[in-house]
Amino acid sequence: MSDAVAGGTEPAAAPAARGRAAVVPRSARTYITWVTLAFMITSSVASLRAAPTMAVYGLAAVFLYVVPAILFLLPTSLVSAELASGWSGGVYRWVAEGLTKPLGFLAVWCQFAMTIFYYPSLLGYVASTFAYVINPELANNGLYVAIVIIVVYWAGVYISSQGTKTVAGLSSFGLIIGTLVPAAILVVLGIVFLGQGHTSAAPMNASHLLPQWTGIASLVLIVNNFLSYAGMEMNAVHVTSLRRPGREFPRAMFLAIGLVLLIFILPALAISWVIPADQLSLTAGVMQAFDAFFANFHVSWLTPVIGLMLIAASIGGMLTWLAGPSKGLLEVGREQGYLPPYLQRLNKHGVQQNILVSQGVFTTLIALLYAFIPDVSSAYWILSVITTQVYLIMYLLLFVAAVRLRRIKPDHPRGFRAPWLTLLCGVGFVASVAALFIGFVPPAQFSSGSVWLYVLIVGGGLVIVGLVVPWLFYTLRKPSWRRPDAPEAPDDTLADAGAES
Numbered sequence: 001m002s003d004a005v006a007g008g009t010e011p012a013a014a015p016a017a018r019g020r021a022a023v024v025p026r027s028a029r030t031y032i033t034w035v036t037l038a039f040m041i042t043s044s045v046a047s048l049r050a051a052p053t054m055a056v057y058g059l060a061a062v063f064l065y066v067v068p069a070i071l072f073l074l075p076t077s078l079v080s081a082e083l084a085s086g087w088s089g090g091v092y093r094w095v096a097e098g099l100t101k102p103l104g105f106l107a108v109w110c111q112f113a114m115t116i117f118y119y120p121s122l123l124g125y126v127a128s129t130f131a132y133v134i135n136p137e138l139a140n141n142g143l144y145v146a147i148v149i150i151v152v153y154w155a156g157v158y159i160s161s162q163g164t165k166t167v168a169g170l171s172s173f174g175l176i177i178g179t180l181v182p183a184a185i186l187v188v189l190g191i192v193f194l195g196q197g198h199t200s201a202a203p204m205n206a207s208h209l210l211p212q213w214t215g216i217a218s219l220v221l222i223v224n225n226f227l228s229y230a231g232m233e234m235n236a237v238h239v240t241s242l243r244r245p246g247r248e249f250p251r252a253m254f255l256a257i258g259l260v261l262l263i264f265i266l267p268a269l270a271i272s273w274v275i276p277a278d279q280l281s282l283t284a285g286v287m288q289a290f291d292a293f294f295a296n297f298h299v300s301w302l303t304p305v306i307g308l309m310l311i312a313a314s315i316g317g318m319l320t321w322l323a324g325p326s327k328g329l330l331e332v333g334r335e336q337g338y339l340p341p342y343l344q345r346l347n348k349h350g351v352q353q354n355i356l357v358s359q360g361v362f363t364t365l366i367a368l369l370y371a372f373i374p375d376v377s378s379a380y381w382i383l384s385v386i387t388t389q390v391y392l393i394m395y396l397l398l399f400v401a402a403v404r405l406r407r408i409k410p411d412h413p414r415g416f417r418a419p420w421l422t423l424l425c426g427v428g429f430v431a432s433v434a435a436l437f438i439g440f441v442p443p444a445q446f447s448s449g450s451v452w453l454y455v456l457i458v459g460g461g462l463v464i465v466g467l468v469v470p471w472l473f474y475t476l477r478k479p480s481w482r483r484p485d486a487p488e489a490p491d492d493t494l495a496d497a498g499a500e501s
Contacts (some may be wrong), residue, residue: 002218034248041077041232041256044395046263048179048186048310049125050228052285053384054264055271060211063148065225065264068431069257074430077253078418079402080233085240085415086405091233091394092332092369097409098401101336102474108332109470112325114463116359117387119318120366123149124383128284128316128501133304139284142370150366151459152315159299160322161353178313179291183267186286189293190270200486202272226435228264230391233398245416263393282381286310295347326355338473344483356473382454385439386461392432393466399425399432 054061072315083094091111096104129150131138138144194200202208242248271280271289274296281288287307294300328354333339347353366383403425418424442454 022137023057031243034242034252037242037249037252038255038259039399041252042259042263045177045229045231045256046260047228048183048263048267048286049122049314050225051268051271052280052282052288053381053401054225054268055275055285055289056277056280057211058272058277059204059208059269061268061272062265063210065261065268068225068229069261071427072226072435073232073257073260074253075399075424075431076229076232077257077425078250079399079421079428080247080251081239081245081416082414082418082421083398083405084233085245091398094330094405095397095401098403099397103397103401105332105336105338105474106467106470107394107397108325108328109473109480110390110466112329113469114391115388116362117366117383117390117461119153119322119363120149120319121383121387122314123152124370125284126152128309129210129287129307129310129314132284132287133307136287136291139281139287142372146367146369146371147243149370150364152318153363154360155352155368156315156319156322159319160356161347161349161351167183177309178311178316179263182286182290182309185306186289186293187266187268189290189297190273190463194273195294196300198273200273201276203294204273213218226388226392226432229260230395236287249416255299313390317466322356326352326359330355333473333481334483337477337479340481341483344481382457385458386465389436389439389458389462390466394435395432396429399429463465 054064057064086095087097090108092104092108094104095107124145127145128139130148131141131144164394239245239249244254267286269286274292275285275288279288287303287310290306291300291303294302330339330344334344343355343358345352345354371381402418403422406421440455440458442451
């Protein structure tokens with residue numbers, strides 16, 4: 001999900017165009033090919049960060065990636081494509097038009113709030129990866145991880161607040177040097193490793209295609225894969241850039257699904273070949289695998305190089321999307337008066353710095369969990385689950401709004417109509433609800449604290465961040481907070497760079 005947090009950051013439509021798709025003469029449009037769109041989708045979704053999470057399941061990782069793709073990725077892709085081709089403005093506009101404006105605010109809030117948990121987990125991965133560059137023993141040191149998260153995050157806030165779009169190129173370049181190249185190297189090394197006669201650390205026979213059933217906890221890691229596929233609502237806004245959306249978008253989507261599955265599955269399998277599940281770190285597993293492979297081939301000096309490549313990709317992605325969701329929240333907060341004036345202010349570069357700083361305070365407090373939870377992998381997993389839980393609220397609203405818009409506005413112009421929309425939304429809705437419930441079941445890897453403590457942390461994070469806080473904003477709002485005509489951020493802001501990429 002590397003760029004999933006960016007969904008819905010498309011600038012709001014002009015007043016005259018609100019609630020309907022902007023009409024642009026076909027002769028004036030710039031079209032893209034369906035293959036180009038497939039690559040755009042792939043670059044925003046695929047990442048190596050989640051590979052260790054599934055590697056613990058060995059060959060069953062194939063099943064655990066394919067099932068969420070069918071039940072979540074497919075419905076989300078087609079449904080959001082229809083909504084994006086008919087209504088501009090992202091998830092707020094879709095939910096507000098299909099349901100109510102308050103629920104539209106809740107949807108865009110959840111899209112923003114999930115980043116509070118997303119960035120600590122992302123930077124926890126960065127910290128563990130960087131440990132392999134300087135001292136591998138630091139990968140499991142909670143205090144070290146917390147310090148890296150805090151320092152890198154606030155550095156990112158400072159850079160974002162300057163209004164520069166320099167880092168946008170780093171994110172695009174990071175896909176190649178930090179995802180595609182390392183993934184290819186990892187898989188090739190794994191194949192050669194097995195070709196030399198080494199035994200795979202995880203069984204690779206047909207009897208291990210399905211996860212071993214040891215209770216519901218044996219399947220709980222599938223929840224993390226829902227978030228791995230999240231963000232399709234962002235890519236769907238490009239559906240109107242295709243010459244023949246009805247035919248070309250499904251092609252782009254299916255090609256992207258294939259590419260994403262390859263990037264997710266093959267590196268996870270390669271990791272499982274060389275690192276036993278009981279020795280695998282959920283944050284540093286990728287570097288563990290590279291370290292083992294390079295040691296086997298006597299090129300251990302390459303480990304820090306790969307580490308820096310992975311770090312560059314992750315930080316580049318963080319910088320590019322740091323201001324994106326906050327800009328979407330800013331626009332809605334101004335239009336409807338849901339945010340107090342303090343959070344609506346822009347700095348001299350036109351960036352919503354006060355929102356970023358407020359977000360950073362909570363991100364810092366969450367990062368400190370790494371210093372107090374003995375098992376870093378457990379802290380990483382808890383934050384990932386809370387991220388998923390909060391984000392799933394938005395998807396539940398999205399699926400309901402899509403069905404209602406098809407019923408109440410069947411003749412509204414759409415560049416693309418999803419086939420079997422009600423069925424797709426039903427499958428996606430049920431899958432999202434199931435993911436919400438299963439997220440409260442501790443995985444087998446969770447070893448610190450009691451089950452009830454785990455449920456309390458996850459449930460508390462979901463209720464407070466996903467429901468209570470937006471309810472307070474809505475309840476305490478004042479008419480004087482509405483500033484729909486306030487000046488927008490200049491075009492060179494980082495948020496715009498992210499939305500355009």
